[in-house]
Amino acid sequence: MGQAMTGPLYIADTADARSLMLEGLTLLFHPASGMTHILAPPSPEILAALAEPGNAEAVLARLSTQFDFAPGEGAEALEARLAELESSGLVRRA
Amino acid sequence: MRHEVRLRVGPVTFRVGSAWRGPVRALRRLYEGYPEAGDVADYTVRLEPAKPWRRWLRPSVRIEGDYVLPDAAPLPLAHGLVAAEMAMNLQMALGERRFLLLHAASVEKDGRALIITGESGAGKSTLSAMLGERGWRFMGDEFALLDPDSGMLHPFPRPISLKNEAIAAMEAEVAPERFGPVMENTPKGRIRHMRPRAEALARMSEQARPAMVLFPRFGFAREVRPVGPAEAFMRLTQASTNYVAMAARGFDALTGLVQTCPGVAIDYPDAATAFELIETLWAEAGR
Numbered sequence: 248m249g250q251a252m253t254g255p256l257y258i259a260d261t262a263d264a265r266s267l268m269l270e271g272l273t274l275l276f277h278p279a280s281g282m283t284h285i286l287a288p289p290s291p292e293i294l295a296a297l298a299e300p301g302n303a304e305a306v307l308a309r310l311s312t313q314f315d316f317a318p319g320e321g322a323e324a325l326e327a328r329l330a331e332l333e334s335s336g337l338v339r340r341a
Numbered sequence: 342m343r344h345e346v347r348l349r350v351g352p353v354t355f356r357v358g359s360a361w362r363g364p365v366r367a368l369r370r371l372y373e374g375y376p377e378a379g380d381v382a383d384y385t386v387r388l389e390p391a392k393p394w395r396r397w398l399r400p401s402v403r404i405e406g407d408y409v410l411p412d413a414a415p416l417p418l419a420h421g422l423v424a425a426e427m428a429m430n431l432q433m434a435l436g437e438r439r440f441l442l443l444h445a446a447s448v449e450k451d452g453r454a455l456i457i458t459g460e461s462g463a464g465k466s467t468l469s470a471m472l473g474e475r476g477w478r479f480m481g482d483e484f485a486l487l488d489p490d491s492g493m494l495h496p497f498p499r500p501i502s503l504k505n506e507a508i509a510a511m512e513a514e515v516a517p518e519r520f521g522p523v524m525e526n527t528p529k530g531r532i533r534h535m536r537p538r539a540e541a542l543a544r545m546s547e548q549a550r551p552a553m554v555l556f557p558r559f560g561f562a563r564e565v566r567p568v569g570p571a572e573a574f575m576r577l578t579q580a581s582t583n584y585v586a587m588a589a590r591g592f593d594a595l596t597g598l599v600q601t602c603p604g605v606a607i608d609y610p611d612a613a614t615a616f617e618l619i620e621t622l623w624a625e626a627g628r
Contacts, residue, residue: 265589267596269571276592281585283578283592285571 254304257329258341259297266291280336289314293328293338300341303329347378351486351497351545352440353433354378357425359388364421371422371500371521371534374542384432388424422534423527426502433484434582440486440495441587441594444580447480447494448472453552454494455623456485456602458580461529464559467507468615470535474514475616479541480549489587489594492601493548498541500534508533510612553626554604557615561608565618568604 266275273291275284286294289310296309303325307316310325332338344365345358355378359365434442445458446469455477457465466482473479481497488495500521503511508531512520521534536542554573568576577595578584584591605622609615 265592267600269574269596269599270569272571274571274574274592274596276589278589281588283584285575 254302256300256302256341257297257306257333257338258300259294259332259337260339261294261337264337275337277337282336284335284337289324290328290332290337293325293332297338346372347382348372349376349378349545350499351481352495353384353437353486353497354382355384355386355429355432356382357386357388357429359421360390361388361418361421363418364388364425367422367521368425371536373536374539376545384429384436386425386428386432388421388428420524420527422521423524423529423532426499426534429499430483437486437583438586439488441489441584441591442582443485443487443577444483444582445485446482447485447496447549447551448477449480449494449496449549450477450623451627452549453627454480454549455619456494456551456554457557458485458554458577459557462559464557464609464612464615466501466503467510467559467612468557468619470501470503470507470511471612471616472619473501473537473541474511478544479537484582487551487594487598488548489590491548492550492594492597494551495548496541496545498537498545500536502529503533503535505530507612511535551598551602553623554598554602555619555622556604556606558606558608559615560610562610563614563618564608565622566606568606570599570604573599573602573604 260279261277263278264275266273273286275286277284292310292313293306296306301309303322307321307325329338343360344362345356346365346368348355357365357368443456443458445456446465447454447456448469457468459465469479469482479498480494481499482501483499484497486495486497515535519536524532556568556576574595577599584595603626607615607618609618
């Protein structure tokens with residue numbers, strides 16, 4: 248917070264998706280690709296945080312209202328998850 | 342088509358045509374008691390000579406139909422029934438849009454259906470054939486048809502494709518007139534088809550609500566393990582031939598199924614153990 252926002256802006260491409268949580272996993276049908284994804288935390292939470300456009304920093308800030316991160320923690324893991332979600336088509340550049 | 346037979350199996354109609362009389366005559370015999378389909382069939386299967394002149398010289402069957410598998414292996418004419426079955430499977434697997442198709446056997450008791458899924462060799466045909474003779478209604482040994490709108494299972498009681506050791510086991514308890522010819526050295530080994538009981542055919546339009554999904558494994562010591570809904574979902578997407586084509590309807594149908602039906606994996610060393618396990622699990626689930 249208060250820092251300059253850098254890095255690409257992302258947004259979730261899951262507005263029309265169907266999803267269901269079973270045994271801690273989220274099953275998500277993505278109509279745009281016709282693919283079904285099986286997501287483990289924190290990917291569903293990242294998608295929820297990207298209902299509105301945001302960069303990695305903003306996502307981390309949004310997630311930290313729900314989850315407890317130590318300062319400086321999570322950024323690297325988040326970048327990796329964002330890259331996975333982008334390559335799967337569930338997240339795109341805003 | 343020189344020779345032709347039209348059949349209805351549950352909600353699906355087939356027209357099987359062939360350049361030869363033999364396979365069509367064999368199909369008519371095997372499908373004795375099945376209703377005849379009308380003029381418009383859901384799927385058309387053609388068994389034709391691999392090369393025109395091969396109708397006379399060393400006949401071999403090439404499979405054709407609405408959907409053609411380019412490298413569908415030519416089969417010797419003696420395997421005409423296997424060829425017809427493979428072609429019917431292929432047509433349905435690729436073309437079906439009304440139902441979510443699960444590569445699974447199914448049987449019914451007390452209005453509730455047991456779905457038995459697994460890879461080749463897991464025992465789908467063997468177990469459903471056996472249960473069908475022992476107080477259960479046989480609904481199908483190859484495809485379970487799940488209605489995405491109602492969640493109900495439609496019967497697809499084609500003749501059961503018994504393989505290798507399962508043949509002798511069923512011959513010991515079923516009348517000979519219900520069997521087709523023995524076919525040796527097919528791509529799946531030795532095969533003999535068995536027509537389901539007359540009751541299963543008479544009730545082929547009667548749907549049942551799925552009550553349990555069984556994941557059997559043959560050749561291991563007796564073991565039972567619950568399969569949670571997420572794992573069941575994953576395994577059933579792989580067991581479905583048209584899940585992707587069904588898109589959101591497939592997702593809804595399958596998530597509905599795994600949320601309402603318990604999944605159970607069993608390992609079994611022989612059919613008798615499987616039978617005892619299934620009866621016990623079914624009785625427990627019904628309580």
